[in-house]
Amino acid sequence: MQQTTSAMIVVGDEILSGRTRDSNMHHLAGLLTAKGIPLREVRVVADAPAAIVAAVRALSPAHGHVFTSGGIGPTHDDRTADAVAEAMGAPIDVREDARALLQAHYDRQGIAMNEARLRMARIPEGAVLIDNPVSAAPGFSLGNVHVMAGVPKIFAAMCEGLLPRLTGGAPILSESVPAERGEGDVAALLAGLQDAHPALDFGSYPFQRPDGRYGTNLVIRGTDAAALARARAELEAALAALP
Amino acid sequence: MQQTTSAMIVVGDEILSGRTRDSNMHHLAGLLTAKGIPLREVRVVADAPAAIVAAVRALSPAHGHVFTSGGIGPTHDDRTADAVAEAMGAPIDVREDARALLQAHYDRQGIAMNEARLRMARIPEGAVLIDNPVSAAPGFSLGNVHVMAGVPKIFAAMCEGLLPRLTGGAPILSESVPAERGEGDVAALLAGLQDAHPALDFGSYPFQRPDGRYGTNLVIRGTDAAALARARAELEAALAALP
Incomplete structure (x- = not known):
């Protein structure tokens, strides 16, 4: 549909x-x-x-x-x-x-x-x-x-x-995972996850904290809560495995 | 030009x-x-x-x-x-x-x-x-x-x-006149001023103060400072003459 x-x-x-x-x-x-x-x-x-x-x-x-x-x-x-x-x-x-x-x-x-x-x-x-x-x-x-x-x-x-x-559809859910890494460090793993989960949308948003530390908020969006949870777990594992 | x-x-x-x-x-x-x-x-x-x-x-x-x-x-x-x-x-x-x-x-x-x-x-x-x-x-x-x-x-x-x-043009200047009147009270005089000054733009923006008083910010925009000043004077006179 x-x-x-x-x-x-x-x-x-x-x-x-x-x-x-x-x-x-x-x-x-x-x-x-x-x-x-x-x-x-x-x-x-x-x-x-x-x-x-x-x-x-x-x-x-x-x-x-x-x-x-x-x-x-x-x-x-x-x-x-x-x-x-x-x-x-x-x-x-x-x-x-x-x-x-x-x-x-x-x-x-x-x-x-x-x-x-x-x-x-x-x-x-x-x-x-x-x-x-x-x-x-x-x-x-x-x-x-x-x-x-x-x-x-x-x-x-x-x-x-x-x-x-108005008749709505399935609400668009999101999971947000903050990473203390630059976008350039996470780009490859994020692209891999996007390819593996075509029904979800992966986005990355750089941030800088007031103390000067920078990082990237990784956001996964989709309508299937179970698929989102699985993707989040994969993302966290991939982040933990980064050199 | x-x-x-x-x-x-x-x-x-x-x-x-x-x-x-x-x-x-x-x-x-x-x-x-x-x-x-x-x-x-x-x-x-x-x-x-x-x-x-x-x-x-x-x-x-x-x-x-x-x-x-x-x-x-x-x-x-x-x-x-x-x-x-x-x-x-x-x-x-x-x-x-x-x-x-x-x-x-x-x-x-x-x-x-x-x-x-x-x-x-x-x-x-x-x-x-x-x-x-x-x-x-x-x-x-x-x-x-x-x-x-x-x-x-x-x-x-x-x-x-x-x-x-980039090559700019004449800066767009503006004059803002707050009026303690509803938009419906000032609409006619504003339309009259707009007709009389086609090179300027007249806008109106309703506001409500924290104390509950409401009113309308009247804004005149244009590139000719002298024309803006004349229009502002006319606007203020028209507001003062409102019943």
């Missing part, structure tokens, strides 16, 4: 200018790994309709799911909803269910609805809303594209509502 | 799995903004030759510069150098100048050269080396593609060597 893969589109000039350090990608990556829907590619694009449309058209047919973050607020530079609708060929307008959610939220807060806030009720035809328990303005799923907010607290809350709706 | 734009490719399963939070994108974004070579797109791809080749082929013709991070170490999952060579149609093999740099480094440290370490001397024909003052293994520039290490300390050191070689 083929695994369902996913991709993410981060929309935001503030990320590309270096003003803001993105955190949604890291958050979503961890959730998807646990859910068994591996994240295969992320594109960070500008607040520009053409860039968003191109990314959606490239990624939506290639993956089981595409998640977007950012660009669904009330201001002129929030263009994700319209761009996703265009990319997917869906009409978009203010939708009554989304408008009602916003109106109820603003009524509770004593805030007036206005034209800008109403833009956040623009939802493509056929989309399913994603709940926003923080500030009401919903995200949406249109086909396999899931459109969420960029503010990290709201993005995380939307993920919590969305992910249980 | 058209502005030189850039793109970045972050190579790494460890980012996509959520194991590691990338920091090189944020670091490079800030440097490029100051240098006047705006970063327009970032792609995070797996340690897979086909994914790297596709990203290079898409981005290299579309931008003045492409920067890559990750995948140039000694292990089997380090595939960036060969993939970039393939994408750009350049032959690649161990190059004597790179081998000599590594050999001298290992001699100083009393470390033996081996086949894995020698992989880090694989440099495409015609590439210019990028200095690595941390651990010797060089990056390289091939055409407009600049290949650097993934370890943040080494990536930063390589950027320091590389960026002075």
Whole structure:
């Protein structure tokens, strides 16, 4: 059975200018790994309709799911909803269910609805809303594209509502073995283990401790816990046998 | 005169799995903004030759510069150098100048050269080396593609060597005006200012303070300091006039 893969589109000039350090990608990556829907590619694009449309058209047919973050607020530079609708060929307008959610939220807060806030009720035809328990303005799923907010607290809350709706695969497990050796010392044994266990992924990540000691974290990833445990034992034995 | 734009490719399963939070994108974004070579797109791809080749082929013709991070170490999952060579149609093999740099480094440290370490001397024909003052293994520039290490300390050191070689444009300046108003309150005036100043970019970023107060950071970006100052004054006047 083929695994369902996913991709993410981060929309935001503030990320590309270096003003803001993105955190949604890291958050979503961890959730998807646990859910068994591996994240295969992320594109960070500008607040520009053409860039968003191109990314959606490239990624939506290639993956089981595409998640977007950012660009669904009330201001002129929030263009994700319209761009996703265009990319997917869906009409978009203010939708009554989304408008009602916003109106109820603003009524509770004593805030007036206005034209800008109403833009956040623009939802493509056929989309399913994603709940926003923080500030009401919903995200949406249109086909396999899931459109969420960029503010990290709201993005995380939307993920919590969305992910249980998606069918996951076997969670991707990992074993991490720290070695007090350089990558160049462990490269050959690691390549040998990779060849012997094609269903697992072996990675190596050099580190340097604050005291100056350096080494390599060896990471094995896969969905079969027993195979992972066997590979870990082989790796530890091979490390112990290094000259 | 058209502005030189850039793109970045972050190579790494460890980012996509959520194991590691990338920091090189944020670091490079800030440097490029100051240098006047705006970063327009970032792609995070797996340690897979086909994914790297596709990203290079898409981005290299579309931008003045492409920067890559990750995948140039000694292990089997380090595939960036060969993939970039393939994408750009350049032959690649161990190059004597790179081998000599590594050999001298290992001699100083009393470390033996081996086949894995020698992989880090694989440099495409015609590439210019990028200095690595941390651990010797060089990056390289091939055409407009600049290949650097993934370890943040080494990536930063390589950027320091590389960026002075590139011709920058006018630095992108910004003015940030915090407003104790929701985005929905400032959207209309911001859209009006954007229309009146097409050479500047107006963005809005909601925030919430630890004490619960919320508001919006209004950011104006552009290369003309006088125009920025005028727009800031107009923005402040418009904010003060809000009901």
